[in-house]
Amino acid sequence: MQNEQMKILILGSGGREHMLAKVCALSPLAKEVVVAPGNGGMSQEFSAFPIDVENNDAIVRLATEENVDFVVVGPEVPLCNGAVDALNENGIIAYGPNQVGAELEGSKAFTKDFLARHNIPTAAYGNFSEVEAARDFLGKSRLPLVVKASGLAAGKGVVICETLEEAENSVREMLSGESFGESGKEVVIEEFLEGEETSLHLICSGDSYVTLPMSQDHKKAGEGDTGLNTGGMGAYAPTPLVTREMLSDYETNIVRPTLAGLKADGIDFRGTLYIGLMLTQDGPKVLEFNVRFGDPETQVILPLIDEDLVPVLLASAKGEDLPRNLKFKNESAMVVVLASKGYPESYSKGEIINFPDSLPKKTDLIHAGTKQNEIGEIVSAGGRVLGAVGRGSTLSEAAERAYALCDSIGFTSKFLRRDIGYRELSRD
Ligand code: AMP
Numbered sequence: 001m002q003n004e005q006m007k008i009l010i011l012g013s014g015g016r017e018h019m020l021a022k023v024c025a026l027s028p029l030a031k032e033v034v035v036a037p038g039n040g041g042m043s044q045e046f047s048a049f050p051i052d053v054e055n056n057d058a059i060v061r062l063a064t065e066e067n068v069d070f071v072v073v074g075p076e077v078p079l080c081n082g083a084v085d086a087l088n089e090n091g092i093i094a095y096g097p098n099q100v101g102a103e104l105e106g107s108k109a110f111t112k113d114f115l116a117r118h119n120i121p122t123a124a125y126g127n128f129s130e131v132e133a134a135r136d137f138l139g140k141s142r143l144p145l146v147v148k149a150s151g152l153a154a155g156k157g158v159v160i161c162e163t164l165e166e167a168e169n170s171v172r173e174m175l176s177g178e179s180f181g182e183s184g185k186e187v188v189i190e191e192f193l194e195g196e197e198t199s200l201h202l203i204c205s206g207d208s209y210v211t212l213p214m215s216q217d218h219k220k221a222g223e224g225d226t227g228l229n230t231g232g233m234g235a236y237a238p239t240p241l242v243t244r245e246m247l248s249d250y251e252t253n254i255v256r257p258t259l260a261g262l263k264a265d266g267i268d269f270r271g272t273l274y275i276g277l278m279l280t281q282d283g284p285k286v287l288e289f290n291v292r293f294g295d296p297e298t299q300v301i302l303p304l305i306d307e308d309l310v311p312v313l314l315a316s317a318k319g320e321d322l323p324r325n326l327k328f329k330n331e332s333a334m335v336v337v338l339a340s341k342g343y344p345e346s347y348s349k350g351e352i353i354n355f356p357d358s359l360p361k362k363t364d365l366i367h368a369g370t371k372q373n374e375i376g377e378i379v380s381a382g383g384r385v386l387g388a389v390g391r392g393s394t395l396s397e398a399a400e401r402a403y404a405l406c407d408s409i410g411f412t413s414k415f416l417r418r419d420i421g422y423r424e425l426s427r428d
């Protein structure tokens, strides 16, 4: 199987999945890449099947009917729904954690208890499903503090509270189901941590893992990291903020204890582990785990990998040992998100996008919230519309290329941040 060509199905419709599909299609192991449901750009390049990826039966039916050999699950919701378990039960190999492993993203309360049990550094916390107990805890805590909906909330379930009143209101709204439905019926109340944030992506197969280049994303909608939280307005890698020694420290104090803890708890974790870290004065602390590749981080991490990714994904999916290291290009990459004005709140859709006649390189233009209209034109269909990727021997060269691509694309509500990577660029 390992050396036979495969038909690969990529599940999802964002920029992350477009990059995964492009990278898998470059592999000599790929006979064909198909996508579901995909987006406007993905459906121009690959056969796209309009299924609901939150329905495991639909996923298994498609993979079976299309004779798919290998499925790569992009987003967290199908992973938390047990898509990998359902595929495996039907004899189909799939990349990503099983449903139990996906709890590391699906339940922040589960994760905090996991971290505490295994002595992995994280913010002090309490988990609550009753208002009274939460209020007592708040009364004894120092401000500011952080209130989080335990379940999936598309990155929106975190409130940093400066006052007790604000914290009590957030807790009440979450626990009543008003603000995040079922996802808020349990909350985590957490100490506020100060420092720079960074994220570490690993590909795991039990306690065997490979680290991918360290990246940093910009979550705020506005320049200077101001305004509302979004899924991410841009990212760059590698981040020089993290030296080789720091990475080795994270591996010793965070990565290995996490993978050993999962094993001790009987969880055979396979797939991507994305560790969000806060670099505090007391050392790195885990902010969160995600169990899938970051979006838009994937758009800068994957182009820096200088070898075939498919055998690595496949080995992880099969629970085989992974290579100790992957080869990376000696380059920097940046992605700038072209969003619709108004995102992450309301914005218009259906605007025709004008592309330049010749694009710089095939892997540089990534579609996210786009679709093809009835006459095959690409129109906007989401808040984050496209990602412009630039690579170069320095981060400023990568930035120059990414922004040149941004400027060559037009749609009425086009909106982007002009300062992606500003902290690193000002250090140059
Ligand atoms: P999370 O989804 O838990 O990573 O939270 C989303 C964002 O909220 C993080 O990327 C941080 O910017 C911020 N955040 C979460 N927890 C904390 C904390 N304990 N202290 C400070 N900021 C936090």
Ligand code: GLY
Pocket: 155, 217, 231, 232, 290, 293, 294, 295, 296, 297
């Ligand atoms: N860019 C943040 C995430 O994918 O969660």
